[in-house]
Amino acid sequence: MAQCLLSSLAATLLCLAIATSGAQPAPKPDAALIAKHVERLGDADFNTREAATRALVEAGEPALPAVRIALRTSPRLEVQTRAAQIEARIIAGCRKSRSSEMEFAAIPAGTFEMGSSEREAGHRADEKQHTVKLTAIFLMGMREVTQEEYKAIAGTNPSGFSASGEGKAKLPKEGAVCYPVERVSWFDAVEFCNRLSENDGYKPHYKIADPKTAEGSIRSAEVSVLGGRGYRLPTEAEWEYACRAESTGRFSFGDFARNNAGNFKIMTTGGYGEAGETYNLGRTAAVGTHTKNKWGLSDMHGNVGEWCGDWYDKDYYAVSPGEDPPGPAKGTHRVIRGGSWMVTDQNCRSATRFSLTPDERKDYVGFRVARTP
Numbered sequence: 001m002a003q004c005l006l007s008s009l010a011a012t013l014l015c016l017a018i019a020t021s022g023a024q025p026a027p028k029p030d031a032a033l034i035a036k037h038v039e040r041l042g043d044a045d046f047n048t049r050e051a052a053t054r055a056l057v058e059a060g061e062p063a064l065p066a067v068r069i070a071l072r073t074s075p076r077l078e079v080q081t082r083a084a085q086i087e088a089r090i091i092a093g094c095r096k097s098r099s100s101e102m103e104f105a106a107i108p109a110g111t112f113e114m115g116s117s118e119r120e121a122g123h124r125a126d127e128k129q130h131t132v133k134l135t136a137i138f139l140m141g142m143r144e145v146t147q148e149e150y151k152a153i154a155g156t157n158p159s160g161f162s163a164s165g166e167g168k169a170k171l172p173k174e175g176a177v178c179y180p181v182e183r184v185s186w187f188d189a190v191e192f193c194n195r196l197s198e199n200d201g202y203k204p205h206y207k208i209a210d211p212k213t214a215e216g217s218i219r220s221a222e223v224s225v226l227g228g229r230g231y232r233l234p235t236e237a238e239w240e241y242a243c244r245a246e247s248t249g250r251f252s253f254g255d256f257a258r259n260n261a262g263n264f265k266i267m268t269t270g271g272y273g274e275a276g277e278t279y280n281l282g283r284t285a286a287v288g289t290h291t292k293n294k295w296g297l298s299d300m301h302g303n304v305g306e307w308c309g310d311w312y313d314k315d316y317y318a319v320s321p322g323e324d325p326p327g328p329a330k331g332t333h334r335v336i337r338g339g340s341w342m343v344t345d346q347n348c349r350s351a352t353r354f355s356l357t358p359d360e361r362k363d364y365v366g367f368r369v370a371r372t373p
Contacts, residue, residue, distance in 0.1 A: 029059040031066075038066045042079045053082055057089045061229060061373045064090060091137055094373045099199035102149060102369065104139035105296045107242050114240055115317055116351035120250060126314040127351045132237050133323045140234060140242045141368035143180075143287040143298050144306065145192070150181035153195050156216050158183040160363035161284045167363060170283040178286040180304045180366040186334045186358035187211065187218035189233060189307045189367040196369065197230030205230035219359040225309075233309040234370035236353075237325045239337045243301075243350050245294035250349045251301055252293040257345035261291045264302030264339055264348045284341055284363075300338055301348040304366035308335040312355035333357055340364035 037059070040052035056063045064087065071083035091106045115129040116122075151157045160183050161167040162176045184192075187208070194204035205228060211221040225232075234242065249255040257266050259279045266279040288298040310327025312335045320327075327335070333355035339348025342364045346352075356365065 029062050031062075034059055034063050034066050037063075038070050038083075041070065041082045042074070042076050049078070049082065053086060056086050060090055061094065064373060087137070091139075091373055094139060094371075097196065097200055100149060100152065100196070102145075102196075103142045104369075104371070105142050105242075107138050107140050107238070107295060109134055109136055110241070110246075112241050112244060112246075113248065114237060114351075116250075116349065120349075120351070121255075122250065122346040122349055122352070124353070126317070126353055128317040130317050130320070131322060132241070132320075132325060134238060134241055135324055136372060138234075138238060139371045139373065140238070140295075140297060141370065142296055144304055144366050144368045145181050146178050146287055147176060147181045148178070150184070150192060153199065154188070154192055157181065158188075158217060158361065165363075167283055176284075178288070179284050180287055180299070182284065182304050182363045182366045183217075183361040184307075184366060185217050185219060185361050186233075186307050186356075187221050187223065188361075190223060190309075191218055192367075193231040193233065193369060200231075202230040203228045205232040217361055229371065229373060231369050231371045233307055233367060235325065236308045236310040236327055236335045236337065237320075238370060239306065239308050239335075240350060242295065242297060243293065243338070245297070247294070247350070250351075251345075252350060253291055253301075257348075262299065262302035262339075262345070262348055263290055263341045265342070265344045267344050267346070281341060301345075301350075302339050302343075303341055304338070304364055305336040305340045305354055305362075306338045307365065307367040308337055310335045312353070336365060 034056065037052040037055045040048050043049050056067060067083050067086050070079055071087065074080055074083070095104045095106060111131060111133040113129055114132040115127040117129055147157045147159050147162055159165050159176065159179065159181050161171060161179055190206045191208060194206055194208065197204045203226070205226060207224045207226050209222040211218045213219060243252055245252050251257065251261065253261050259266060263281055263285045284303055290299060292298045293300055311331030312333040313328040313331055316328050336354040336356055339352055356362065
């Protein structure tokens with residue numbers, strides 16, 4: 001709890017810092033010089049290879065494209081090994097926002113079975129199991145965006161479970177310290193990503209045109225993806241892959257729910273077949289309160305549902321590409337993953353899909369941030 005109080009203070013100070021100066025991007029290294037350093041990774045002289053390795057690590061993210069090409073195409077084991085080490089060291093240096101206290105897990109590229117088997121308890125028709133390959137390392141927020149973080153970036157706290165929200169009576173005596181932000185529209189979430197990108201010195205990932213607001217929230221806008229290294233919402237495939245963290249069961253922690261595993265309703269069956277609840281907090285909980293998965297991500301099951309970047313289509317899994325699926329090209333609803341505090345454990349499985357129209361704001365929906373260095 002002390003850490004959460006410190007985070008709250010940091011967020012307050014951050015509001016003042018952002019108002020006067022944004023984080024300055026590092027000087028852009030010369031592309032030709034980066035290429036020369038990559039060539040030297042295979043030099044016959046050990047000291048030359050070492051110097052090139054150090055230089056590329058110091059160059060940081062701008063060096064990643066050239067380093068990754070060497071990793072994929074070089075026939076020399078020495079170059080491949082050094083390129084992999086350089087990539088890992090650069091990614092390790094990207095795991096914290098430059099302008100805030102937000103921390104990220106580095107999620108490795110890999111292949112997994114997305115969706116669920118028809119034999120899985122709780123399986124739904126829109127969860128057709130299929131193989132998906134994610135081809136690049138990406139960063140995923142280790143926790144859901146908190147109310148303090150959201151206010152520091154967006155300037156407001158729309159949450160229902162807050163000191164001034166409709167759900168304040170349900171909060172513990174210390175208040176909503178380190179609680180996830182909720183009651184944010186999908187448009188609010190992508191706007192937050194853009195602002196965080198600008199504060200950290202990255203070009204915004206999204207173009208947001210003709211925004212229309214009501215009650216301090218963006219309710220409609222023309223949103224297009226610009227791409228690049230800025231912050232964004234995870235794709236639905238990235239979200240499930242990160243949630244599973246190499247697990248294959250109903251949840252990242254196994255096939256059966258338990259009281260400390262997530263903030264959701266746990267249902268049990270009595271001796272006479274009557275359903276009952278053994279755990280129901282009835283509100284959000286401080287982020288990180290419940291079990292983390294293998295990759296260090298908290299609250300992937302329950303607490304608040306999380307907006308993803310994709311449009312929702314119940315039949316998309318049957319036609320989605322096998323590599324880096326971006327989601328449908330159009331739709332009326334956006335994907336929400338992770339279930340929430342108000343639904344049962346069965347509805348918080350790794351494969352469970354929900355959706356809302358992008359203008360909707362609910363006290364059971366928030367988001368977490370992703371980025372591709």
